[in-house]
Structures are given as structure tokens and as C-alpha cells.
Amino acid sequence: MDMSRFFAAFFEESREGLDTMESGLLGMEAGRSDADTINAIFRAAHSIKGGAGTFGFKYISDFTHVMETLLDEARAGKRHLDSAATSVLLTSVDVLRGMIEHAEHGSPLDQPAIDASKRELDTLLTGAPPAAAPVAAAPAPSGPERWRVVFRPMPSLFMSGNDPVRIMRELGELGAREVVCLDDTLPPFGSFDPTSAYLGWTFELPGSVKRAQIDDVFAWIDDQCDLVIDAVEPEPPAVAAPVAQAEAAPEAAAEGLPVQAQASSGARAEANSSIRVSLSKVDALINLVGELVITQAMIQQRAEALDPVLHEQLLAGIAQLERNSRDLQEAVMGVRMLPIDFAFSRFPRMVRDLASRLGKKVRLKTLGEGTELDKGVIEKIVDPLVHLVRNSIDHGLEPPEERRRAGKDETGTITLAAMHQGGHIVIEVTDDGRGLNRERIVGKARERGLPLPEEPTDAQVWELIFHPGFSTADKLTDVSGRGVGMDVVRRNIQALGGSIDIASRANAGSTMTIRLPLTLAILDGMTVAVGSEVFVLPLNIVVESLQPRGDEVRTIGGGDRVLRLREDYIPMLNLAEQYGLGAASGMALDTPPIAVVVESEGRRIALEVDELLGQQQVVIKNLETNYRKIAGVSGATILGDGRVALIVDADGLAQKARLRQAA
Numbered sequence: 334m335d336m337s338r339f340f341a342a343f344f345e346e347s348r349e350g351l352d353t354m355e356s357g358l359l360g361m362e363a364g365r366s367d368a369d370t371i372n373a374i375f376r377a378a379h380s381i382k383g384g385a386g387t388f389g390f391k392y393i394s395d396f397t398h399v400m401e402t403l404l405d406e407a408r409a410g411k412r413h414l415d416s417a418a419t420s421v422l423l424t425s426v427d428v429l430r431g432m433i434e435h436a437e438h439g440s441p442l443d444q445p446a447i448d449a450s451k452r453e454l455d456t457l458l459t460g461a462p463p464a465a466a467p468v469a470a471a472p473a474p475s476g477p478e479r480w481r482v483v484f485r486p487m488p489s490l491f492m493s494g495n496d497p498v499r500i501m502r503e504l505g506e507l508g509a510r511e512v513v514c515l516d517d518t519l520p521p522f523g524s525f526d527p528t529s530a531y532l533g534w535t536f537e538l539p540g541s542v543k544r545a546q547i548d549d550v551f552a553w554i555d556d557q558c559d560l561v562i563d564a565v566e567p568e569p570p571a572v573a574a575p576v577a578q579a580e581a582a583p584e585a586a587a588e589g590l591p592v593q594a595q596a597s598s599g600a601r602a603e604a605n606s607s608i609r610v611s612l613s614k615v616d617a618l619i620n621l622v623g624e625l626v627i628t629q630a631m632i633q634q635r636a637e638a639l640d641p642v643l644h645e646q647l648l649a650g651i652a653q654l655e656r657n658s659r660d661l662q663e664a665v666m667g668v669r670m671l672p673i674d675f676a677f678s679r680f681p682r683m684v685r686d687l688a689s690r691l692g693k694k695v696r697l698k699t700l701g702e703g704t705e706l707d708k709g710v711i712e713k714i715v716d717p718l719v720h721l722v723r724n725s726i727d728h729g730l731e732p733p734e735e736r737r738r739a740g741k742d743e744t745g746t747i748t749l750a751a752m753h754q755g756g757h758i759v760i761e762v763t764d765d766g767r768g769l770n771r772e773r774i775v776g777k778a779r780e781r782g783l784p785l786p787e788e789p790t791d792a793q794v795w796e797l798i799f800h801p802g803f804s805t806a807d808k809l810t811d812v813s814g815r816g817v818g819m820d821v822v823r824r825n826i827q828a829l830g831g832s833i834d835i836a837s838r839a840n841a842g843s844t845m846t847i848r849l850p851l852t853l854a855i856l857d858g859m860t861v862a863v864g865s866e867v868f869v870l871p872l873n874i875v876v877e878s879l880q881p882r883g884d885e886v887r888t889i890g891g892g893d894r895v896l897r898l899r900e901d902y903i904p905m906l907n908l909a910e911q912y913g914l915g916a917a918s919g920m921a922l923d924t925p926p927i928a929v930v931v932e933s934e935g936r937r938i939a940l941e942v943d944e945l946l947g948q949q950q951v952v953i954k955n956l957e958t959n960y961r962k963i964a965g966v967s968g969a970t971i972l973g974d975g976r977v978a979l980i981v982d983a984d985g986l987a988q989k990a991r992l993r994q995a996a
Contacts, residue, residue: 343384344437350377351433352678354426359681362419368408375404376552381429383553385436393432396447399454400425405545421453423682477540477564480547485515485533485559488526497530503550504536511537533559540565612708615668622658622665623855623952627971629658630949634973659950662855669709673751673760674702676711680722684747687726694733694744695726701751706758710849713829714760717822721762721845722747724819729766729843739840741765757831757873760847769795769837777803795835799823830967832933832984858951858970860978861929862944863908867978869951869970874983876930876937878945896928896939903930905939906986911965912979933987940981949973953980964989 357374378401385393400422406412414422428450434440482504486497501512515533538547547562636644636651677699688695706714730736730745737743748763771794778785778797786793797803801820826833831849850856850871858869885897886905896905905928908914928939951970956963956979967982 340388340437343388344433347381347384347433348430350381351426351430353377355423355682356678358419358423358426359685361414362416362685366414371404371408371414375401375408376548378404379549379552387553390432390436393429393436396425396429396432396451399451399458400429403454403458408545418457421450421457425450425454477566479540479565480536480538480542480544481563481565482509482536482538482547483515483533483559483561483563484536484551485518486530486554487557487559488529488531490530490554490557497532497534500550500554501534504538504547507542507546507550508539509536511535610668619665619669622662626658626662626855626950626952627973629654630973631975632973662950666707666855669707670705671708671711672703673706673711673758674699675708676715676718677702677749677751679715680718680749683719684722684726687723691727692732693726693730695730696744696746698746698748699750700748704751704753704758706751706849710758710829713825714847714849717825717833717847718749718760718762720819720822722749725762725764725766725843725845729764729768731767754848757848757850760849762845762847763842765842768839768841768843769798769835771839774798791837795837798835799833827985830982830984855950855952856980857948858980859929859948860946860972861908861927861940861942862946863912863942864914866912866914867946867972867976868908868942869978869980870929870931870940870983871980872948874931874933876932878927878929880926881928896930898930898937898939901937903937903939904987905941907941908981909941909943911986931983933983936987938983938987940983940986951978951980 354374354377357370357377360370361374378397382394382397382401385391385397403412403414403418403422407414412418428443428446431440431443431446435442484497484500490497501509513535515535516531518533519531544562544564551558551560633651633655636648639648641648680699681697684695684697725747726745730747731739731741733743736745746765748761750761750763752759771791774794774797775785775789778794778800781803783797783800783803785797798819799822803819823833826847826849829849831847833848834846835843836846837843850873857872859872859875861868861870881896886894887897887902888894894905894907895902927942927945929942929945930937930939951972953968954970956966956969963979965982965985966979967985968980970978970980972978
């Protein structure tokens with residue numbers, strides 16, 4: 334049997350377990366030392382230990398066993414995990430993560446760190462435990478009369494290398510009796526799959542057995558079976574049943590199951606409805622759907638010349654193909670969409686450690702964690718977010734004593750928020766610190782000879798932060814101050830088709846706002862003609878299009894033009910000039926044929942084009958991979974007639990125009 338796939342599953346599930354442990358320990362440090370949290374941490378450690386033992390990674394299972402013992406004492410109420418113990422366990426999670434990396438990729442082991450962590454864990458175990466704090470608020474019951482266990486393996490249980498006989502043997506050692514076989518899911522004889530499990534069982538165990546002992550038997554396969562563990566209490570004296578309880582869960586009462594067990598079984602069934610798929614397979618599928626969209630556009634373009642009467646059925650089929658292609662594209666793109674919590678979840682630990690190093694007190698808030706974003710975007714936005722959060726803690730938040738003098742809470746707050754706005758996702762990094770020092774930034778800029786108006790606006794001052802090498806730090810540290818960072822942050826965000834803005838108020842804090850496209854693969858676009866070329870404008874940035882009168886276009890100082898749009902004036906750019914194509918279709922520059930108004934970085938600009946061609950889905954092709962980076966171009970696509978069309982980067986064009994005006 335090829336065990337490599339099981340190894341891959343073990344490593345992936347171990348990483349998930351480590352994330353669960355880290356999240357739970359951080360929650361405990363914040364005061365959430367409830368039984369559910371401790372039990373979740375224990376079960377994650379137990380699963381890693383069991384898997385490591387199964388696959389022969391004894392050094393991992395031995396190390397995890399010490400952690401597991403400590404956690405078991407905590408969940409049994411024998412030990413209170415204070416802040417020092419939590420720190421030791423967090424360090425142990427880091428060490429264990431390195432051991433998993435070594436087992437998977439052969440990376441070197443940090444033996445001194447392993448030895449030090451073992452000593453700290455042993456000291457916690459062998460030292461006199463501090464006064465135990467009760468884990469659960471409710472007093473421990475005297476115990477059930479017996480346990481009833483209903484165990485139904487998933488059909489795929491055998492494929493993971495597990496055997497129900499082992500489960501029966503371990504339950505037998507705990508005193509299982511009255512074993513009943515459940516064969517209600519047995520298929521007809523001709524449909525048997527010899528590699529699948531079909532039978533289920535019920536077991537009766539004595540009440541003297543601890544619930545944790547039963548959980549341990551199923552710990553390694555709890556996601557590969559339907560499991561109900563029912564505590565059968567001694568018969569109470571005959572009294573009237575409470576009406577509220579009887580009405581709370583009639584379905585559970587009808588099945589003879591407790592409400593809690595019923596809900597747990599339903600949640601487990603939902604979790605088991607998912608499968609693990611290699612990201613390369615998803616990317617290949619998305620690429621094929623992209624090619625299908627291109628092919629569908631080709632067919633549709635060829636069909637436009639057909640007689641609608643003679644080819645009514647063919648045209649109806651093509652229209653149906655367009656609808657199906659769009660539905661398929663949306664469904665496949667949904668596969669890559671993940672909640673941004675995948676990025677946010679790594680910050681609690683980072684914030685905790687950095688605040689400790691800098692001697693600051695920091696509270697992290699996250700909002701909109703369920704907002705979905707393309708996995709590729711999430712992976713690439715993590716590094717810029719890390720830099721912004723580190724800057725907020727290091728530069729933005731004041732030390733506790735300084736905050737007290739300013740009348741603030743000595744604990745500063747960093748807020749990570751995500752939300753949808755149109756076809757974009759907006760991520761905000763906010764702190765309630767001292768804010769940006771306008772005078773200091775302006776002084777540093779003039780020292781370096783950076784271009785700056787005599788009376789710059791706040792937006793123009795904040796823009797200076799993004800100049801390469803710009804820094805106002807007095808000293809260099811390993812956290813910040815080397816002048817390398819914000820320019821790279823903006824460059825990385827712009828590479829994703831996004832933008833970043835800064836808002837700040839003195840002594841109130843700063844907000845960094847990032848706008849990103851939802852996906853990097855397919856977009857709805859408006860095709861426009863500029864001379865003999867075709868360009869694509871992302872539809873989510875298009876506000877309106879109009880044909881302005883001559884008096885609605887004005888030329889201002891420096892030759893720049895503005896368009897009067899109702900009661901406002903907005904910059905107007907000629908796309909033919911921007912891309913070096915010459916004047917647009919022989920029309921006078923001050924009487925443009927068509928203006929398309931787009932929104933860029935929260936501001937509106939007008940783009941001058943010759944003709945509006947239509948709207949269609951386009952597949953984004955990376956221009957840098959196939960050619961090189963072009964200013965004002967975010968990518969390219971293949972049209973239905975086989976021609977290549979460039980996708981307009983409105984943010985880049987607007988930024989270029991602002992810099993020209995500032996100069």
C-alpha cells in the first residue's frame with residue numbers, strides 16, 4: 334500500500350492541530366480558560382501524538398506526550414495553567430512545528446530549543462502545581478450509571494489505514510459489553526466494495542469509565558465516523574418532566590439521544606462532507622474554465638453574423654452555453670475562495686510576541702473574518718499585512734506610561750477589518766496610537782530633497798511614506814527603522830491589482846486601507862476601442878460613460894485637462910496618449926468622442942476612448958510572466974477573435990497623473 338498520501342494527510346492535519354493549539358492557548362492567556370478550550374487543545378495534541386506514533390515519528394510522539402500529560406491534568410481540574418505555563422506551551426507548539434517540518438521536508442532540527450522546551454515542560458509537571466482554579470463552573474457529577482456508544486465508521490475508514498477491530502479491542506479493555514451490530518446501511522450484495530466499511534455497532538460500558546478514556550479510543554478517527562457517546566444516568570424518582578426541556582428538542586427525544594450529542598453528530602456530518610484537493614488540481618481546473626470562456630466568446634462572436642431566423646436553435650444553444658459557462662466559472666472560482674480568517678488567524682501570536690518584546694500592551698481585534706477572497710490573493714497579502722501590523726505596534730502605539738499620561742487606556746488596540754465593496758475587498762489596519770507625525774515627515778522629505786508643494790495636503794504628506802528608503806525612525810531595530818518596507822508593501826499590493834491609502838489623526842491613530850480584487854483569474858470587463866487597439870476596463874471600476882460637450886472639458890495649468898461632471902471637476906486622461914498611440918481618431922483634444930468615468934482609489938477620473946464595444950468576461954493573463962511589467966497595464970487577455978487586449982490599470986494611471994500634478 335502506498336503510504337505517501339497518508340503521510341501527507343498526517344502532516345496537513347498536524348499543522349491544523351498546531352493552529353488549533355496556538356489559537357486556544359492565546360485564548361486562555363486572554364482569560365478564556367473554559368473546559369471546551371482546554372479540551373480542544375488536548376485533543377489536538379492527542380491526535381498529533383497518535384498520528385506520529387502510527388507513522389513511526391517517535392521523537393514527535395514522545396515530545397507531544399509530555400504536553401498531553403500537562404493538558405490532561407488541566408482539563409481534569411488538577412492544574413491551573415497560568416500565564417507562565419501558557420507561555421511554555423506556546424513555545425512548545427513552536428518547537429513541535431519545527432519537528433513536523435523536519436519530518437516532512439528534512440529541515441534541520443533545533444535540538445537546543447527542543448531540549449530547553451522539554452526541561453520547561455518537565456519542570457511544570459514535576460514542580461508543585463499552583464492552586465488549582467476550577468476549569469468548569471458546574472460541579473462534577475457523581476457519574477453516569479453506564480455509557481452507551483454508537484459507532485458508525487465512514488465507508489472510507491479502511492482507506493486511511495484504520496481497522497474497526499482495533500476500536501472494539503480497546504473498548505473491550507475498558508469493559509465494553511452488550512455489543513450490537515448495526516447493519517441498516519448494508520448495501521445489496523452486488524454493490525459491495527471490499528475496501529469500504531458498512532457496519533456499525535453499539536456498545537455498553539460501565540459508568541466507572543471516564544469519558545476521556547472513551548474519547549481517546551476514537552481520537553484518531555473522530556473525523557472518519559459518526560459517533561454518539563451517551564451518558565445513561567441512574568433512574569431518578571418519578572417526577573413531572575420539565576415542559577421547557579421536552580419542547581427544546583423533540584426530535585432528539587424521539588431518537589433517544591441527548592440534545593448535545595444530537596447537535597454534535599449533525600456538526601460532524603457537515604464537516605465530513607468536505608474533501609481535500611491538491612491546489613494544483615484546482616488551478617488546472619480554473620485554467621481550463623478560463624480557456625472555455627475564451628472559446629465560448631469566439632463562438633459567440635462568429636455567431637453574430639448568422640441569420641437569427643435560419644439559425645434560431647443554434648443561437649439559442651449558444652446563449653445557453655454562455656449562461657452555463659458563467660455559472661461554471663462562478664462555481665469553480667468559488668472553490669478557490671477562502672475566508673480571510675486564513676490570513677487573520679496568524680496575527681494573534683505575532684502581536685502577542687511583538688508586544689512582549691517592545692514592552693507594550695496590545696489588544697488585537699478582527700472584524701469580517703468570514704469575508705471570502707481568492708486563495709492566491711490571501712497568500713500574497715499576508716506579507717504586506719504583517720509589515721503594516723508590525724509598523725502599527727512599533728511606530729503607532731505608545732508605551733503604556735505614555736498612553737496613561739495622554740489619558741488613554743494603557744492597552745493599545747490594533748484592528749484588522751475586512752469587507753466587500755463592489756467588486757473589491759477592502760482590508761483596514763487601524764491603530765489607536767499617536768498617529769503620523771506630519772511635521773517630522775515633511776522635515777525628512779525636505780532633507781532628502783523629495784518633491785513636495787509649499788503647502789502640501791495631508792494626503793500628499795502621507796504619500797511620502799511610500800518613497801523607497803523613507804523612514805523617520807531615530808534608531809535601527811530588527812522590527813523597523815531600516816527604511817525598507819512601505820514602498821515594497823505598495824509594490825506588492827499593486828502587483829495584485831490593488832491599492833493602499835493612509836488616513837491619520839494626531840493622537841487618535843492611523844488607518845491603512847487596502848483595496849484588492851476578489852480574484853486574479855477572471856473578470857467582467859468593458860471593451861473599448863482606442864484607435865485600432867482594443868482595451869479592457871474592469872467593469873467593477875466603471876461608474877458611467879458619456880459624450881461630453883465641448884464646454885464641459887477644460888484645460889488647466891501644465892496642459893492637464895478636467896471634465897465637468899455635474900457640479901464637480903475630475904481629471905481626464907486620453908488613453909491614446911497614455912499608451913503612445915497618438916491622438917484619438919482625429920478628433921480635437923478638447924472635444925473627446927467618449928469619456929468613461931472610473932473610480933480609482935476612492936477618486937473618480939475620466940478616460941477618453943473612441944468607442945464602447947461591449948461587455949464580456951475575460952480571462953486575465955499575467956503580462957509580467959509572458960513579457961514584462963508595463964505602467965498603466967494590469968494584465969492582458971485573449972479576445973474572441975484571437976487578438977490580445979490589454980487590461981487598463983486605472984489606479985496606476987491615476988497615480989501617475991497625481992504625481993505629475995504634484996510636480
